[in-house]
Amino acid sequence: MRVVAKFGGTSLGSGDRINRAADSVAAAVEGGHEIAVVASAMGSTTDDLLDEITFETDEEDRAQIVSMGERTSVRMLKAALSARGIDATFLEPGSDDWPVVTDEYGEVNVEETKKRALEVADEMDATVPVITGFLAEGPDGSITTLGRGGSDTTAVMMGKYMDADEVVIVTDVEGVMTGDPHVVEGARNVGEISVDELRNLSFRGAEVVAPSALSYKDGELDVRVVHYQHGDLLSGGTSIEGEFKNLVDLRERPLACLTVAGRAIRNEPGIFNHLSEALAESDINVDAVASGMDTVTFYIDEEEAERAENILHREVIARDELSSVTVDSPVAVVRVTGGELPNQPGIISEIVNPLTEARIHLNDIITSATSVALFVDWDDREETLELTQDLF
Ligand SMILES: Nc1ncnc2c1ncn2[C@@H]1O[C@H](COP(=O)(O)OP(=O)(O)O)[C@@H](O)[C@H]1O
């Protein structure tokens, strides 16, 4: 099996941990597997280096300074592997066979990186490449970075471009957990999670895998997260399932939009719960929810509109703080997911401007970390879909 193993800062935080990392790589090599290692900076080295830059620097000098974290790690790991009789070579920007290159805009040069990654992979039957994560080489030979948490990106990108069977992200937790185990009690390993779920979580703070890394996950490549204490790189942890997709999708059936208004309901605990519980008890599925200052809007299948209106009306009658319920239908929803939506200043206006120019009225827009849902009149659905598809 061909495997890319990424060791995060936490799993390289000390000499002892580097020994453990080297033991696990050596065991996999001795098991007959081709292993490429991607190493992050030891512990909090990147933060520490950045904190100490207390003077004016340009991007190039900054990248040179922070690169020392990863460049130290690969030397440590290479030496620890050599001490175990494993043939290993460290690669950093500037090395002859360095694989990750960026173009003049700082974007990964896919064609060149793929070519070089395959060249590195060709040597893996004889040597273990130990690659600096996070770093890239610009067109002029300068060092650039892939952004914070970028070692995960290096690892999944290398896995994809090296035609690896699996990428293993080694960190200080058992895998992707039900919550941050350093904060919540009783967190459990989720076992499996889809790329889309994990991208949403990681864009909203779960650092366990950097979100940009998941854009490189395709259906062929297995990605797993394991604890550094586990020892065996080839089993356990959490599997990340599925493939990263760009999708612009029109819901086939019309929705109804039910809005409940009330007085200062934003200050009233439990209102949302009462309303959604009433719908759930009658088996009505809520497709989306939006809230305004003193309104809650439920989007449900249009076929259920009359039933839902009566259910919500009973709640309005029963609760003083609620004033009235109203229905608007038929409504269409076009959803944009995946893509490079997050971290793109101006992306919402890029999506909305063509609709404004086409005089399409937006009933609602609901966003998450990795998706945008556009609610428009049913008659505007095809044009909304086409205008949105044109952007991606
Ligand atoms: N749902 C979650 N599951 C697992 N870890 C999580 C989750 N949410 C946040 N984390 C945090 O992610 C950390 C691992 O990410 P990070 O510190 O970047 O590791 P590494 O140094 O290995 O790259 C864990 O120590 C944990 O505190």
Ligand SMILES: N[C@@H](CC(=O)OP(=O)(O)O)C(=O)O
């Ligand atoms: N060392 C870099 C890249 C990285 O991915 O780190 P880690 O794998 O430790 O999160 C950073 O801190 O941003």
